[in-house]
Amino acid sequence: HSVTARSISRITGNLVSMSLALGPVVRLWTRSLHAFISSARTWDSHHCLPQPARDELLFWQHNFSHLIGHPIWTPSPSIDVITYSDASNHAWGGFTVNLGSTH
Numbered sequence: 001h002s003v004t005a006r007s008i009s010r011i012t013g014n015l016v017s018m019s020l021a022l023g024p025v026v027r028l029w030t031r032s033l034h035a036f037i038s039s040a041r042t043w044d045s046h047h048c049l050p051q052p053a054r055d056e057l058l059f060w061q062h063n064f065s066h067l068i069g070h071p072i073w074t075p076s077p078s079i080d081v082i083t084y085s086d087a088s089n090h091a092w093g094g095f096t097v098n099l100g101s102t103h
Contacts, residue, residue, distance in 0.1 A: 003049050005040030008033055022067045032056050
C-alpha cells in the first residue's frame with residue numbers, strides 16, 4: 001500500500017497534539033513517521049511506507065487506548081506551615097503559623 005506524506009502527517013500531528021495526555025512515548029514512537037514525512041519529495045506523492053514506520057503505526061493501533069491518561073500536570077504541594085524570621089546584629093527571632101491541612 002502506498003501513502004502520502006500528507007496522510008501520515010495528519011496521523012502524526014494528531015499524536016503529537018495529544019502528547020500531554022499520552023506522555024513522552026509519542027516522541028519515541030513517531031520518529032520513523034517523521035523521517036518518512038521529511039523524505040517525501042512532494043506532499044501528495046504516493047510512496048511505500050517503510051517497515052519501521054509501519055511498526056510505529058501498529059504500535060499506536062495496539063497501545064493507544066492503554067497510554068491515554070498520562071497526567072498533564074501534577075498538583076502543587078499544599079502549604080501547611082509558614083515560617084517568618086528576622087535577624088539583626090544583636091538578635092534573631094522567628095515564629096511559625098500552622099495553616100492546617102488543606103485536604
